[in-house]
Amino acid sequence: MSGHTTELVVFALLFLLVSAMGFVAARWRRPESIESLHEWGLGGRNFGTWITWFLVGGDLYTAYTFVAVPALVFGAGAMGFFALPYTVVVYPLVFLVLARMWSVSHVHGFVTPADFVRARFGSPTLALAVAITGLVATMPYIALQLVGIEAVLQAMGISGHLPIVIAFAILAAYTYQSGLRAPALIAFVKDTLIYVVILAAVIYIPAKLGGWGSIFDAAKAKFDATPAPGDGILLNPANQVQYITLAFGSALALFLYPHSLTGVLASRNRGVIKRNMSALPAYSLLLGLIALLGYMAIAAGTKPVIGENGKPISNTIVPVLFDQMFPDWFAGLAYAAIGIGALVPAAIMSIAAANLFTRNIYREYLNKDATDAQEAKVSKLVSLVVKVGAVLCILVLDPQFSIDLQLIGGVIILQTLPAVALGLYTRWFHKGGLIAGWALGLAAGMWMLYLIPNPATGKTHFGGSAFALSNLGFDTKMTVYAGFLSLAVNLAVAALATLAFRAFKVADGEDATAREDYFADEGDPKVKELDLSAPH
Amino acid sequence: MTTPDPGRPRSDRSPWNWLLFVPILLPLLTFLYNSDGPRLLGFPLFYWLQISFIVVGVICTTIVYRMTR
Numbered sequence: 001m002s003g004h005t006t007e008l009v010v011f012a013l014l015f016l017l018v019s020a021m022g023f024v025a026a027r028w029r030r031p032e033s034i035e036s037l038h039e040w041g042l043g044g045r046n047f048g049t050w051i052t053w054f055l056v057g058g059d060l061y062t063a064y065t066f067v068a069v070p071a072l073v074f075g076a077g078a079m080g081f082f083a084l085p086y087t088v089v090v091y092p093l094v095f096l097v098l099a100r101m102w103s104v105s106h107v108h109g110f111v112t113p114a115d116f117v118r119a120r121f122g123s124p125t126l127a128l129a130v131a132i133t134g135l136v137a138t139m140p141y142i143a144l145q146l147v148g149i150e151a152v153l154q155a156m157g158i159s160g161h162l163p164i165v166i167a168f169a170i171l172a173a174y175t176y177q178s179g180l181r182a183p184a185l186i187a188f189v190k191d192t193l194i195y196v197v198i199l200a201a202v203i204y205i206p207a208k209l210g211g212w213g214s215i216f217d218a219a220k221a222k223f224d225a226t227p228a229p230g231d232g233i234l235l236n237p238a239n240q241v242q243y244i245t246l247a248f249g250s251a252l253a254l255f256l257y258p259h260s261l262t263g264v265l266a267s268r269n270r271g272v273i274k275r276n277m278s279a280l281p282a283y284s285l286l287l288g289l290i291a292l293l294g295y296m297a298i299a300a301g302t303k304p305v306i307g308e309n310g311k312p313i314s315n316t317i318v319p320v321l322f323d324q325m326f327p328d329w330f331a332g333l334a335y336a337a338i339g340i341g342a343l344v345p346a347a348i349m350s351i352a353a354a355n356l357f358t359r360n361i362y363r364e365y366l367n368k369d370a371t372d373a374q375e376a377k378v379s380k381l382v383s384l385v386v387k388v389g390a391v392l393c394i395l396v397l398d399p400q401f402s403i404d405l406q407l408i409g410g411v412i413i414l415q416t417l418p419a420v421a422l423g424l425y426t427r428w429f430h431k432g433g434l435i436a437g438w439a440l441g442l443a444a445g446m447w448m449l450y451l452i453p454n455p456a457t458g459k460t461h462f463g464g465s466a467f468a469l470s471n472l473g474f475d476t477k478m479t480v481y482a483g484f485l486s487l488a489v490n491l492a493v494a495a496l497a498t499l500a501f502r503a504f505k506v507a508d509g510e511d512a513t514a515r516e517d518y519f520a521d522e523g524d525p526k527v528k529e530l531d532l533s534a535p536h
Numbered sequence: 537m538t539t540p541d542p543g544r545p546r547s548d549r550s551p552w553n554w555l556l557f558v559p560i561l562l563p564l565l566t567f568l569y570n571s572d573g574p575r576l577l578g579f580p581l582f583y584w585l586q587i588s589f590i591v592v593g594v595i596c597t598t599i600v601y602r603m604t605r
């Protein structure tokens with residue numbers, strides 16, 4: 001343990017610095033009052049290109065991603081690299097969609113995807129379905145950020161849960177105090193650290209290991225030697241479709257998560273969003289390089305930390321690699337980057353979850369006449385509860401449970417796509433059709449995930465997201481991303497049910513939005529008039 | 537920033553938008569890159585070509601943004 005003293009000191013110092021920043025953030029770009037939900041939850045909705053870039057980047061590329069993606073590449077090879085095409089595809093895919101979402105949200109004062117669905121389809125039930133789906137998908141994601149911090153702590157030889165409880169208590173305190181401003185300000189530090197660490201890693205480590213060529217050769221030799229058929233530094237016929245559908249399905253899902261939308265809605269105008277769609281891929285480059293840390297770990301002969309249950313903890317692979325390769329002070333810096341990297345998304349996710357609860361459950365069902373101050377208060381409290389829940393998830397349950405839940409989360413959040421994303425383009429679907437599609441898509445997704453085993457960990461259910469087509473009676477080894485198939489079920493059901501509801505002339509909901517709302521921009525009288533970000 | 541044209545309803549339609557399909561489709565065509573060679577700086581084709589798709593994405597979204605604002 002003594003060998004990690006320098007790392008610990010650097011880690012602790014940077015962590016404290018960032019925490020101090022979190023508290024100061026309340027005063028940064030401060031409006032006259034932080035008491036309204038818009039101010040607290042969306043930072044006043046006036047973030048420009050740079051802040052949005054840091055905020056959304058810090059939000060999407062989480063600490064968990066930074067430890068889990070290379071761990072996946074370490075274990076399975078090319079399949080783990082799906083994160084790269086995923087983050088290339090996503091930005092052109094949502095380029096126009098997010099601009100529409102920004103406009104309609106700013107005209108009508110929407111804070112969550114469920115707000116939009118409520119107004120667009122005139123259905124509180126559908127909105128509730130979207131809100132609950134968002135909450136269920138986000139919660140395990142927050143818990144996973146703790147897994148990211150834990151991986152770093154384990155690599156420094158620290159076991160036990162106390163440090164995580166402290167870290168999250170600090171996080172909870174400053175989000176309570178500063179709202180979205182805290183993660184926006186901290187994201188600057190986090191990203192600067194991450195970029196420095198990764199640039200150093202991709203130059204320094206390959207130089208020590210004899211160049212990129214030998215790193216890939218070492219990885220190839222390792223995978224050739226293992227009996228597992230699915231691994232390798234290239235894809236094989238069985239997992240190519242899984243690779244494509246997982247990349248595409250994940251890209252479709254990313255901006256359906258309420259927390260991704262929170263960052264987008266906080267930007268100043270449509271131009272900020274569109275410019276970010278060109279600038280955010282800088283993080284994809286980073287992610288691609290981070291993924292390759294998995295191969296560097298193979299070439300360096302890195303061994304993951306062995307957990308208390310005697311099994312190796314695969315997520316510790318990157319922290320251990322840093323410990324092995326870097327001088328202690330720099331490894332400490334790298335650990336701080338990952339640790340702080342967990343705080344930014346955790347803060348935004350808990351704010352988004354709190355907004356969902358407040359707007360779509362509390363105000364809709366519990367207190368219809370809630371004032372702005374009441375909403376902000378409930379939202380702040382829920383954000384605390386959500387974080388305590390995440391800590392409890394890790395303390396009480398097996399962390400594997402959170403990982404499984406997050407896997408399920410990706411599949412279920414996709415079921416909100418017809419209402420949220422297609423809803424921005426068309427009002428063709430009947431609200432009943434969307435509810436039916438959502439329900440059956442969920443059922444199909446859960447059924448498929450249940451059938452997926454993971455031979456590597458000995459699990460028989462919920463062992464991954466690669467659904468074998470042989471389950472449907474096809475004579476093939478091919479696998480497909482379960483989320484993609486369940487979305488297809490959802491869309492088919494939604495379309496058929498819509499036709500049926502129309503045929504039987506079942507009443508549809510009112511659409512409270514107008515066509516031009518989807519193109520309104522900053523300076524538009526409608527945007528100004530209805531934007532509630534002005535102090536009350 | 538566009539100034540709204542009062543005579544014409546605003547829209548986000550533009551032929552330039554088709555360009556967005558290039559970076560959406562390219563990374564999903566595994567046959568383009570699922571091979572070890574030719575290597576570039578030691579990177580197998582699988583890795584360097586996919587990483588270079590990032591640049592394609594940036595170029596396409598930038599062009600669409602510039603041409604449609």
